[in-house]
Amino acid sequence: MAEASNHLTASPIVNIGSDANTPRIEASGVKTPTPVYSMSAVEDTRICVVMVGLPARGKSLIAGKIVRYLRWLSVDARSFNVGTYRRQDTPQPTADFFDINNKEGERMRRAAAEAAVKDMLKWFSQEKGTVAILDATNSTRARRRWIAQTVSARGIEVMFVESKCDDEDLIMANILEVKTTSPDYRGQDPEAAARDFRERIRNYEKVYETITETDYTYVKLINVGSQVVINCIQDYLQSRIVYFLMNLHIKPRSIWLSRHGESMYNLAGKIGGDADLSPRGMRYAEVLPELCRQSGIMPQQGITVWTSTMKRTIQTARHLPYNKLQWKALDELDSGTCDGLTYEEIEEQYPEDFKARDDDKYNYRYRGGESYRDLVIRLEPIIMEMERQENVMVVTHQAVIRCIYAYFMNVPQDRSPWMEIPLHTVIKLTPKAYGTKEERFKANIPAVSTFRPKYSSAKHQEADSPDVNELSVKMNV
Ligand SMILES: O=P(O)(O)OC[C@H]1O[C@@](CO)(OP(=O)(O)O)[C@@H](O)[C@@H]1O
Numbered sequence: 039m040a041e042a043s044n045h046l047t048a049s050p051i052v053n054i055g056s057d058a059n060t061p062r063i064e065a066s067g068v069k070t071p072t073p074v075y076s077m078s079a080v081e082d083t084r085i086c087v088v089m090v091g092l093p094a095r096g097k098s099l100i101a102g103k104i105v106r107y108l109r110w111l112s113v114d115a116r117s118f119n120v121g122t123y124r125r126q127d128t129p130q131p132t133a134d135f136f137d138i139n140n141k142e143g144e145r146m147r148r149a150a151a152e153a154a155v156k157d158m159l160k161w162f163s164q165e166k167g168t169v170a171i172l173d174a175t176n177s178t179r180a181r182r183r184w185i186a187q188t189v190s191a192r193g194i195e196v197m198f199v200e201s202k203c204d205d206e207d208l209i210m211a212n213i214l215e216v217k218t219t220s221p222d223y224r225g226q227d228p229e230a231a232a233r234d235f236r237e238r239i240r241n242y243e244k245v246y247e248t249i250t251e252t253d254y255t256y257v258k259l260i261n262v263g264s265q266v267v268i269n270c271i272q273d274y275l276q277s278r279i280v281y282f283l284m285n286l287h288i289k290p291r292s293i294w295l296s297r298h299g300e301s302m303y304n305l306a307g308k309i310g311g312d313a314d315l316s317p318r319g320m321r322y323a324e325v326l327p328e329l330c331r332q333s334g335i336m337p338q339q340g341i342t343v344w345t346s347t348m349k350r351t352i353q354t355a356r357h358l359p360y361n362k363l364q365w366k367a368l369d370e371l372d373s374g375t376c377d378g379l380t381y382e383e384i385e386e387q388y389p390e391d392f393k394a395r396d397d398d399k400y401n402y403r404y405r406g407g408e409s410y411r412d413l414v415i416r417l418e419p420i421i422m423e424m425e426r427q428e429n430v431m432v433v434t435h436q437a438v439i440r441c442i443y444a445y446f447m448n449v450p451q452d453r454s455p456w457m458e459i460p461l462h463t464v465i466k467l468t469p470k471a472y473g474t475k476e477e478r479f480k481a482n483i484p485a486v487s488t489f490r491p492k493y494s495s496a497k498h499q500e501a502d503s504p505d506v507n508e509l510s511v512k513m514n515v
Pocket residue numbers: 297301304308309310311370371373434435436437455488490
């Protein structure tokens with residue numbers, strides 16, 4: 039067991055497999071702490087992404103997505119929403135607060151922007167942050183000049199991201215979203231809220247100046263997803279953000295996730311492999327079309343089902359009457375030499391590895407196989423494609439769903455490999471401006487629970503008997 043507990047992946051976000059990122063191993067087999075690698079550590083970059091655009095143009099949604107994406111890739115990112123600072127003094131302003139002739143309103147809005155920038159700079163210097171998003175309208179040249187000067191004086195790169203949108207449907211969808219979910223209008227009559235919000239937009243339109251400052255680094259997203267203008271992109275991390283933005287859209291849509299039905303390996307408590315479904319797994323495949331219907335899949339809106347290349351996911355999706363696509367990248371986490379073993383056998387044959395994995399499950403790499411961190415890198419193109427798509431259903435595996443779910447629900451790395459993703463359950467995720475709505479639809483077909491608590495190698499138990507088509511809903515904000 040010479041290399042026991044050595045299977046830790048560093049964070050090879052940029053130079054996968056490069057020597058610099060290979061984890062250091064001590065002869066005793068005790069792991070050294072995983073060094074924190076990130077794109078920024080490689081480039082020593084700090085970026086302030088400054089959002090620009092009228093209200094209801096999806097800025098907060100875009101800002102939230104950038105943060106989520108970067109954090110998922112181990113880049114320290116945080117959004118500073120000026121509205122949150124403004125709400126401390128003016129929780130529910132009416133449209134006239136945003137009128138250019140309202141001097142007091144102007145003063146308070148400026149103070150909120152200054153407070154947000156101050157906290158952001160503190161975060162860069164004290165918490166060593168890498169990418170901050172300044173989420174506000176920043177709709178005048180004067181405001182942008184002040185931000186650019188203040189931030190670049192600290193050696194932080196400034197990158198403007200403008201969201202321009204004249205698609206009435208998109209604007210309406212955003213107004214609808216804001217009037218029902220924004221704290222600015224909480225508890226108010228939705229129609230009055232919509233009228234006030236439109237008036238607020240008109241006030242901003244009076245002073246709005248689109249970005250034309252050619253000496254700035256900027257990305258202009260026109261009707262998010264249809265046209266992108268890029269100016270003066272400077273380095274790798276900026277270009278990653280641009281590429282991500284180019285793939286985004288803000289049309290309403292949902293993502294459906296399901297593990298394959300219970301497999302013969304799940305029943306036997308074995309990991310990995312390419313087993314067939316168990317008889318109960320087959321029944322899940324049969325009821326899946328109805329479960330999907332109940333969960334709101336409307337085929338006329340178009341949906342594609344993605345599976346892995348493994349038999350258990352293909353068999354699970356086979357009765358779904360939608361277009362299907364197989365992705366190698368959706369195959370289960372490769373458990374290398376442990377493939378086909380039970381957790382009990384792994385503990386017996388590789389005790390140090392068993393412990394090392396539970397000590398740091400995200401970074402532990404199976405001998406000849408993968409870690410969760412490796413899996414995230416493998417799934418990055420999948421996430422990018424999911425961002426481009428509208429409605430998608432993904433039928434895949436426990437570890438893969440954990441990583442995809444962690445991306446959409448902002449789950450930190452120390453928790454994501456330990457999340458319970460039960461069999462025979464459809465998880466519906468619907469991205470909203472202020473979070474992602476999650477709904478779970480359980481089929482009334484029993485299955486084993488493949489969830490294994492830390493340091494346990496106990497056999498798979500029968501999961502609690504589900505209530506008929508049990509539904510749970512929660513919001514991650
Ligand atoms: O990371 P852990 O918790 O071991 O979970 C991943 C494991 O889940 C399993 C089931 O135990 O996946 P799968 O859903 O494909 O059957 C194993 O094949 C896989 O190794």
